[in-house]
Amino acid sequence: MVEDCNIKKLRNNCFRQSKVPGEFMLQLRVPGALIDAKWLDVIKHVCQTWGDGTFHLGMRQTLNAPRIKAKDIPAVNEYIQPYLQAVECDMCDVKMQTKDGYPYIAPRNIMACIGGIHCIKGNVYTQRLAQKLEKLIYPNPYHIKISVSGCPNDCGKGHFQDFGIIGCTKPIYTIDRCIGCGACVRKCESAATRVLSLNDKNKVEKDPCCCVGCGECVTACPTGAWRRPAKDFYKIILGGRTGKQYPRMGKMFANWLTEESVLSIMKNWPKFSEWVLGGKPIYIHGGHLIDRAGYQRFKDFMLDGVNLNPEAMIAENINWAETEYRSNIHVKPLDKHLSVK
Amino acid sequence: MKHAQTYQLTVNEMNEFLEQLSKKYDIYAPVRISCGGRYAKDDSIIYQPINTYQEIEFHERSTYPLKEVLTPITQTLFYFTEDEFKESKSPQKDVLIFGRACDINSIKIQDQIYLQNGGIEDYFYKRIRDKIKFILMDCPEQFEGCFCCSVGANKTDMQSLAVSDNNGSAYVGIYDSDFNNYFAKYSAVDHEIQTPLENELKVDYPVIDNLDLANKLKEHPMWKEFDARCIGCGSCTVSCSTCTCFETTDIVYTQNAHIGERRRTCSSCMVDGFDKVAGGQSFRKKTSEKYRYKILHKVYGYNARFHTGPMCVGCGRCSARCPELISYPATLNKLSQAIKEIKGGVQHD
Numbered sequence: 001m002v003e004d005c006n007i008k009k010l011r012n013n014c015f016r017q018s019k020v021p022g023e024f025m026l027q028l029r030v031p032g033a034l035i036d037a038k039w040l041d042v043i044k045h046v047c048q049t050w051g052d053g054t055f056h057l058g059m060r061q062t063l064n065a066p067r068i069k070a071k072d073i074p075a076v077n078e079y080i081q082p083y084l085q086a087v088e089c090d091m092c093d094v095k096m097q098t099k100d101g102y103p104y105i106a107p108r109n110i111m112a113c114i115g116g117i118h119c120i121k122g123n124v125y126t127q128r129l130a131q132k133l134e135k136l137i138y139p140n141p142y143h144i145k146i147s148v149s150g151c152p153n154d155c156g157k158g159h160f161q162d163f164g165i166i167g168c169t170k171p172i173y174t175i176d177r178c179i180g181c182g183a184c185v186r187k188c189e190s191a192a193t194r195v196l197s198l199n200d201k202n203k204v205e206k207d208p209c210c211c212v213g214c215g216e217c218v219t220a221c222p223t224g225a226w227r228r229p230a231k232d233f234y235k236i237i238l239g240g241r242t243g244k245q246y247p248r249m250g251k252m253f254a255n256w257l258t259e260e261s262v263l264s265i266m267k268n269w270p271k272f273s274e275w276v277l278g279g280k281p282i283y284i285h286g287g288h289l290i291d292r293a294g295y296q297r298f299k300d301f302m303l304d305g306v307n308l309n310p311e312a313m314i315a316e317n318i319n320w321a322e323t324e325y326r327s328n329i330h331v332k333p334l335d336k337h338l339s340v341k
Numbered sequence: 342m343k344h345a346q347t348y349q350l351t352v353n354e355m356n357e358f359l360e361q362l363s364k365k366y367d368i369y370a371p372v373r374i375s376c377g378g379r380y381a382k383d384d385s386i387i388y389q390p391i392n393t394y395q396e397i398e399f400h401e402r403s404t405y406p407l408k409e410v411l412t413p414i415t416q417t418l419f420y421f422t423e424d425e426f427k428e429s430k431s432p433q434k435d436v437l438i439f440g441r442a443c444d445i446n447s448i449k450i451q452d453q454i455y456l457q458n459g460g461i462e463d464y465f466y467k468r469i470r471d472k473i474k475f476i477l478m479d480c481p482e483q484f485e486g487c488f489c490c491s492v493g494a495n496k497t498d499m500q501s502l503a504v505s506d507n508n509g510s511a512y513v514g515i516y517d518s519d520f521n522n523y524f525a526k527y528s529a530v531d532h533e534i535q536t537p538l539e540n541e542l543k544v545d546y547p548v549i550d551n552l553d554l555a556n557k558l559k560e561h562p563m564w565k566e567f568d569a570r571c572i573g574c575g576s577c578t579v580s581c582s583t584c585t586c587f588e589t590t591d592i593v594y595t596q597n598a599h600i601g602e603r604r605r606t607c608s609s610c611m612v613d614g615f616d617k618v619a620g621g622q623s624f625r626k627k628t629s630e631k632y633r634y635k636i637l638h639k640v641y642g643y644n645a646r647f648h649t650g651p652m653c654v655g656c657g658r659c660s661a662r663c664p665e666l667i668s669y670p671a672t673l674n675k676l677s678q679a680i681k682e683i684k685g686g687v688q689h690d
């Protein structure tokens with residue numbers, strides 16, 4: 001007899017249904033993707049005790065234990081309680097019960113590249129922002145995919161998230177430290193946006209309009225004439241996704257946001273989702289909620305009550321370009337589209 | 342080291358002392374620049390004017406060298422019009438500079454190049470140099486890659502004062518009687534401020550005692566690897582305590598080429614265009630050639646001219662700043678090895 005399992009309830013508990021009836025895969029969230037290595041013993045123990053001894057590195061940087069039997073799930077939840085307490089409550093300051101495992105799966109794990117703690121290209125501490133975002137989006141029943149990248153190389157694949165947050169810098173130039181070697185000019189040209197040039201006085205000119213904020217000029221400079229300001233900046237790439245219907249790459253929603261602005265925008269996400277779904281959370285991808293509302297209403301909601309920093313820029317409009325797996329999505333009669341009435 | 346009278350001052354007393362000094366002196370010291378470093382959230386440490394004791398960074402090596410006080414990266418020498426010129430402002434006060442033993446010793450090398458090179462004194466160097474007195478900082482914690490002891494730059498007698506930071510207080514040693522009166526109200530303590538006696542890193546600094554050996558070393562295959570490793574960025578020479586190369590340019594203000602200023606800007610033998618001669622030709626095209634030139638200048642060329650040993654004080658900044666992790670001491674070791682090979686008659690083709 002097939003074991004009677006409430007798969008929706010178990011999914012919310014972060015146990016994913018397997019093709020083998022009665023088996024599930026646990027996904028441990030790792031917001032920001034950096035934790036004490038001692039926790040590897042926890043997932044290892046789960047895999048070896050209740051799974052089949054294999055371990056899966058989740059696509060969204062979760063720690064996964066495949067082939068857990070439904071009947072063992074309470075024991076697994078009890079065993080992982082200290083991990084949830086340490087990572088969710090202590091590290092991210094999330095307010096939640098931890099004794100029965102995770103309460104929701106919908107806000108997907110917040111991914112992050114290693115960023116400024118290690119990477120020579122990084123501008124920001126990605127984990128720190130990811131952990132602050134976790135507190136804003138978890139636990140709640142509304143789906144959202146976020147990643148944080150340390151620089152515009154975007155190793156966090158922010159272009160394929162609902163919100164791809166990218167750490168930037170607005171380099172400061174100290175003219176008296178510049179020896180006119182041109183290293184920054186060449187680097188900006190070969191690795192970034194070609195916005196620097198040397199003038200006839202052998203000093204650097206910048207076209208600030210198109211600087212991508214990568215900080216390559218800072219790294220290239222032998223004298224420290226370019227440096228990163230202490231204040232971090234971010235862009236948000238919006239509405240990217242993969243999937244069977246109409247995958248698309250995200251487009252820039254905001255540029256030159258401070259961390260404070262990012263956090264106060266993202267804080268509005270649960271309210272926005274609640275409004276679009278009329279307060280009935282269903283498992284639907286965040287990007288579709290933006291489609292249903294339309295960009296303008298999405299923007300109004302997300303910027304509600306936000307005190308943007310003076311440097312911040314917000315897109316007037318966004319023209320995404322979907323891959324039309326499902327043909328003619330753009331000419332489908334309006335009444336066939338799910339939209340907010 | 343000369344015998345010194347030593348006093349112990351609190352931070353507040355040090356600040357009072359600095360305030361009194363500032364009437365007569367501009368005071369420079371290594372200062373931490375938050376986020377000034379090459380990588381995210383890393384600081385840099387630069388010689389800058391200071392007012393208070395707390396601004397001085399005692400516990401980490403400065404990123405950039407002391408020489409910047411004397412020869413700033415960009416310096417206007419004079420302003421000119423068609424038929425006259427006006428000298429740029431020279432320092433009004435005397436100058437006091439906090440520096441470690443290696444940093445202070447590096448100025449001996451700077452002096453030789455700017456004041457004793459071919460019998461010509463550099464006017465703009467001299468006008469500040471004559472006003473400088475040094476305050477020696479001790480090195481109770483040494484830093485990764487320091488090798489001052491291997492080149493004899495760990496000792497100095499050029500200091501007027503010495504300061505040792507002691508967690509909330511400072512020892513001050515007096516070597517110059519000009520400063521005695523500041524300490525009349527304190528009583529001396531029994532404490533001697535030490536400079537490094539030994540470094541963890543020991544470098545057998547190569548000696549090239551003849552031109553023939555130098556020429557043979559130029560042909561040695563040891564330089565080849567640097568074509569692939571060195572990116573010719575110049576970080577090593579800009580941060581070097583003893584490198585002195587600069588470039589002089591006339592900056593013309595308007596369409597009228599007769600009005601403008603003459604500037605001196607730090608330059609680097611590691612950077613493209615450094616050795617460009619009229620006609621746009623360069624002698625050293627490959628980075629391995631540039632790197633070889635730099636090293637042989639420090640080990641051989643400088644000593645061949647002045648007979649005072651290496652053009653290096655073992656401060657370790659060049660390696661600390663190299664983004665490609667090229668270790669200067671490792672190169673010196675390879676060079677010593679090559680010298681042994683050549684002297685022993687080993688052939689390379």
Ligand code: SF4
Binds near residue numbers: 120123149154155156
């Ligand atoms: S996105 Fe930038 S900071 Fe992050 S890992 Fe990639 S290169 Fe490094």
Ligand code: SF4
Binds near residue numbers: 214217
């Ligand atoms: S931050 Fe990047 S894009 Fe902007 S000037 Fe520097 S190198 Fe160019």
Ligand code: SF4
Binds near residue numbers: 220224
């Ligand atoms: S890399 Fe630095 S020193 Fe060289 S031109 Fe650019 S700002 Fe000036």
Ligand code: SF4
Binds near residue numbers: 660
């Ligand atoms: S060559 Fe390196 S160790 Fe020697 S003085 Fe220059 S920076 Fe210091």
Ligand code: SF4
Binds near residue numbers: 570574666
């Ligand atoms: S040795 Fe290092 S610091 Fe010096 S030019 Fe080469 S890469 Fe740059």
